[in-house]
Amino acid sequence: MKRTGDQYLVKQINKSIVLDTIRRQSPLSRAQVSSLTGLHKGTVSSLVNELMENDLVKEIGTGPSSGGRKPVMLLFNKTAGYAVGVDLGVNYILTVLTDLDGNIVLERNVKISDRSTENVLTQLKISIREVIDRSPPSPYGVIGIGIGVPGMVDNKGQVRMTPNLQWNEIDLSGVLTKEFGCPVRVDNEANAGAMGEKQFGAGRKFSDLIYVSIGIGIGIGIVLRGELYRGASGFSGEMGHMTIEANGKPCKCGNKGCWELYASENALLESAEALPLPVQSTDGGNAPDLDVLLRAAHEEIPEVISMFGTVGQFIGIGLSNIVNTFNPEQIIIGNRMTTAEKWLKEPMLDAFHSRTLPVHRHRTKIEFSSLGTHSAVLGASHLAVSDFFDRMNLYMDR
Amino acid sequence: MKRTGDQYLVKQINKSIVLDTIRRQSPLSRAQVSSLTGLHKGTVSSLVNELMENDLVKEIGTGPSSGGRKPVMLLFNKTAGYAVGVDLGVNYILTVLTDLDGNIVLERNVKISDRSTENVLTQLKISIREVIDRSPPSPYGVIGIGIGVPGMVDNKGQVRMTPNLQWNEIDLSGVLTKEFGCPVRVDNEANAGAMGEKQFGAGRKFSDLIYVSIGIGIGIGIVLRGELYRGASGFSGEMGHMTIEANGKPCKCGNKGCWELYASENALLESAEALPLPVQSTDGGNAPDLDVLLRAAHEEIPEVISMFGTVGQFIGIGLSNIVNTFNPEQIIIGNRMTTAEKWLKEPMLDAFHSRTLPVHRHRTKIEFSSLGTHSAVLGASHLAVSDFFDRMNLYMDR
DNA sequence: AAAAGTTTGTATATCGATTGAACTAAGTTT
DNA sequence: AAACTTAGTTCAATCGATATACAAACTTTT
Numbered sequence: 001m002k003r004t005g006d007q008y009l010v011k012q013i014n015k016s017i018v019l020d021t022i023r024r025q026s027p028l029s030r031a032q033v034s035s036l037t038g039l040h041k042g043t044v045s046s047l048v049n050e051l052m053e054n055d056l057v058k059e060i061g062t063g064p065s066s067g068g069r070k071p072v073m074l075l076f077n078k079t080a081g082y083a084v085g086v087d088l089g090v091n092y093i094l095t096v097l098t099d100l101d102g103n104i105v106l107e108r109n110v111k112i113s114d115r116s117t118e119n120v121l122t123q124l125k126i127s128i129r130e131v132i133d134r135s136p137p138s139p140y141g142v143i144g145i146g147i148g149v150p151g152m153v154d155n156k157g158q159v160r161m162t163p164n165l166q167w168n169e170i171d172l173s174g175v176l177t178k179e180f181g182c183p184v185r186v187d188n189e190a191n192a193g194a195m196g197e198k199q200f201g202a203g204r205k206f207s208d209l210i211y212v213s214i215g216i217g218i219g220i221g222i223v224l225r226g227e228l229y230r231g232a233s234g235f236s237g238e239m240g241h242m243t244i245e246a247n248g249k250p251c252k253c254g255n256k257g258c259w260e261l262y263a264s265e266n267a268l269l270e271s272a273e274a275l276p277l278p279v280q281s282t283d284g285g286n287a288p289d290l291d292v293l294l295r296a297a298h299e300e301i302p303e304v305i306s307m308f309g310t311v312g313q314f315i316g317i318g319l320s321n322i323v324n325t326f327n328p329e330q331i332i333i334g335n336r337m338t339t340a341e342k343w344l345k346e347p348m349l350d351a352f353h354s355r356t357l358p359v360h361r362h363r364t365k366i367e368f369s370s371l372g373t374h375s376a377v378l379g380a381s382h383l384a385v386s387d388f389f390d391r392m393n394l395y396m397d398r
Numbered sequence: 399m400k401r402t403g404d405q406y407l408v409k410q411i412n413k414s415i416v417l418d419t420i421r422r423q424s425p426l427s428r429a430q431v432s433s434l435t436g437l438h439k440g441t442v443s444s445l446v447n448e449l450m451e452n453d454l455v456k457e458i459g460t461g462p463s464s465g466g467r468k469p470v471m472l473l474f475n476k477t478a479g480y481a482v483g484v485d486l487g488v489n490y491i492l493t494v495l496t497d498l499d500g501n502i503v504l505e506r507n508v509k510i511s512d513r514s515t516e517n518v519l520t521q522l523k524i525s526i527r528e529v530i531d532r533s534p535p536s537p538y539g540v541i542g543i544g545i546g547v548p549g550m551v552d553n554k555g556q557v558r559m560t561p562n563l564q565w566n567e568i569d570l571s572g573v574l575t576k577e578f579g580c581p582v583r584v585d586n587e588a589n590a591g592a593m594g595e596k597q598f599g600a601g602r603k604f605s606d607l608i609y610v611s612i613g614i615g616i617g618i619g620i621v622l623r624g625e626l627y628r629g630a631s632g633f634s635g636e637m638g639h640m641t642i643e644a645n646g647k648p649c650k651c652g653n654k655g656c657w658e659l660y661a662s663e664n665a666l667l668e669s670a671e672a673l674p675l676p677v678q679s680t681d682g683g684n685a686p687d688l689d690v691l692l693r694a695a696h697e698e699i700p701e702v703i704s705m706f707g708t709v710g711q712f713i714g715i716g717l718s719n720i721v722n723t724f725n726p727e728q729i730i731i732g733n734r735m736t737t738a739e740k741w742l743k744e745p746m747l748d749a750f751h752s753r754t755l756p757v758h759r760h761r762t763k764i765e766f767s768s769l770g771t772h773s774a775v776l777g778a779s780h781l782a783v784s785d786f787f788d789r790m791n792l793y794m795d796r
Numbered sequence: 797a798a799a800a801g802t803t804t805g806t807a808t809a810t811c812g813a814t815t816g817a818a819c820t821a822a823g824t825t826t
Numbered sequence: 827a828a829a830c831t832t833a834g835t836t837c838a839a840t841c842g843a844t845a846t847a848c849a850a851a852c853t854t855t856t
Contacts, residue, residue: 004436005408006814007840007842010405069852229622405814
């Protein structure tokens with residue numbers, strides 16, 4: 001049974017539009033909101049008053065006159081509540097507290113060496129507890145928790161598989177809701193990153209974009225018509241396991257020639273094992289890691305630079321597949337591999353341009369993340385904020 | 399400026415819901431519509447009366463009583479107007495006239511041998527003119543023309559490129575609007591096919607599906623949340639040019655190792671050239687064509703059957719990429735290669751299953767087109783019908 | 797400095813769509 | 827024949843947006 005229309009729906013739509021307008025373009029007067037939205041002055045007045053009663057909008061004094069009565073400027077009350085965002089990495093937990101506008105208020109980052117489910121869960125709870133305890137007082141308090149995890153999350157928020165964390169079938173959202181008594185939203189890391197860049201980063205001006213998270217593996221977050229597309233069961237975006245060599249290397253996933261075997265951090269580390277590197281690993285071990293390779297590249301060791309080049313080419317191949325598939329306005333490359341932008345970019349773009357149809361070649365914007373390591377954590381907190389507004393029957397992204 | 403809410407919007411939403419309910423589940427009484435939609439009896443009555451004034455709904459006498467007054471049964475008036483659908487193939491033009499419910503009333507199929515732009519355009523106009531001239535009288539007459547073309551169509555309806563028809567930058571929609579004086583909707587063949595299957599074929603029950611059109615080349619039509627996704631500029635779905643062999647055969651598109659080089663009709667014909675076939679080509683020439691190969695397969699010639707097997711495997715590889723990317727509920731395979739289902743299916747599914755993540759393996763329904771050669775033409779006519787309802791401020795697909 | 801004009805924001809009446817309640821119509825069951 | 831059921835209409839009530847009028851506060855012109 002579809003949702004039918006009534007006056008309540010009308011009010012909900014208009015109230016959302018008014019709030020959204022103020023949120024994105026404040027400070028704004030009631031008159032400006034009226035002319036920006038096309039809503040009648042009186043309608044804006046009454047909706048703004050209700051939003052003020054709900055602490056979501058506040059008056060901030062008068063603005064300059066343009067030949068008449070001075071306008072009363074309105075502001076989105078971004079500190080009406082706070083949201084927790086978590087980027088649950090394979091070897092770290094990055095936790096932030098943000099206001100309703102995505103500004104970071106508190107931040108906490110812990111390294112994880114013991115990857116057992118128990119330990120990770122414990123550390124996760126400690127991190128969240130800490131930012132919640134220190135959160136400033138506000139009308140709504142902590143309105144929710146958003147978490148990005150490196151794995152597959154179904155559309156009920158259940159973690160189904162994490163290739164690098166050995167978590168299987170964990171009801172993370174249930175566990176944390178119980179622990180903290182506030183709504184918890186779990187999504188995969190690439191979706192969170194896509195939301196982060198769309199809301200706060202390089203993707204702000206675009207409504208059809210693909211966020212390509214290149215870390216240990218590769219996952220993509222798909223934003224179409226301004227909204228995340230999660231697939232029928234929540235498992236879209238597993239493009240790391242797209243075949244780009246029909247008879248290529250075997251992958252853990254069961255497939256052969258998966259993109260991430262050639263274009264991810266793991267691909268880089270694997271080919272690095274063959275080289276004897278003159279730089280020590282950061283954790284003292286013998287295995288090379290990304291930081292070691294980056295330092296080697298900075299020292300202009302040709303073998304290492306050429307390795308980045310090869311990986312960059314394979315990234316470009318995948319990007320051309322993405323463009324042919326989705327025809328997005330923009331592709332944003334994020335996660336750890338962005339730190340190697342300097343050595344990846346050129347070979348990547350060369351491969352992309354040489355393989356792409358002319359119509360796409362210069363139409364699609366290819367950029368690196370503008371939020372750096374914070375795409376996913378900000379996206380995660382935004383998911384919580386967005387859910388909060390949903391619960392208030394106000395919608396942010398429409 | 400976003401669309402704001404007012405009473406007119408409410409009415410539009412509810413009227414659409416009422417019409418949609420009647421269209422899909424008729425015959426229905428006003429009372430049934432009310433309980434199915436949740437709308438008040440009075441509301442349904444007044445909206446139905448308006449729809450009857452607009453000739454979109456009609457009464458069809460009383461139905462059986464269930465212990466009270468007999469209900470007056472309502473029907474969607476599918477013959478209030480007619481739409482033209484065209485599947486513009488590389489070597490044929492299939493034209494139909496359908497009622498508003500997608501039932502074919504007239505059909506015309508012409509073979510094209512002279513592929514010059516002029517000749518194709520002339521033939522196209524003749525075909526359309528003929529079905530329009532013979533269309534039955536109706537309140538709205540011919541409400542529009544929908545056309546599926548084998549190439550790239552931008553979001554303004556301009557044909558930008560047809561790899562197998564040598565059409566470039568043709569304003570097909572402009573030309574035909576001028577000629578016939580009714581709205582023309584041009585889209586690519588895969589999008590039309592996707593819409594056809596979604597509305598009338600195998601995809602009726604699904605809202606996230608991918609239609610894979612395998613003919614001379616490969617294109618896909620993407621239906622997400624019940625709606626076609628066309629990409630930022632209208633060029634989504636060019637998955638035929640997705641790389642599946644990083645250093646594979648060069649393709650006309652500039653890329654290497656494109657999927658359609660291994661999994662399309664062309665791929666089949668190319669490998670067939672190596673074989674001396676004991677069957678004559680249909681047009682008397684020496685070059686093998688699909689029909690010849692199908693006859694050879696029916697005669698159980700092992701080399702030919704194995705060729706189909708190889709192509710089937712490559713199709714399966716691409717399908718697994720599609721599943722990893724979109725996580726759709728369903729994949730529908732359409733266009734000419736469906737005629738080889740018998741020999742393609744098993745190798746295709748084998749490759750697919752062996753390459754797909756366990757979560758997807760049995761969750762995604764993989765089917766062959768249920769409309770056969772008519773997916774695209776019915777989809778095209780539906781696009782015209784759907785535009786017609788848009789113009790009436792009534793929406794079908796929401 | 798007074799008058800005229802402008803801009804902001806509020807108050808009030810009107811409009812239009814849904815809804816609830818009452819009602820009519822037309823059947824079935826007891 | 828009376829009681830009950832179901833279908834569909836009518837009409838007043840309600841609610842939200844809008845138009846109009848108006849008050850408040852400021853700028854520009856005379």
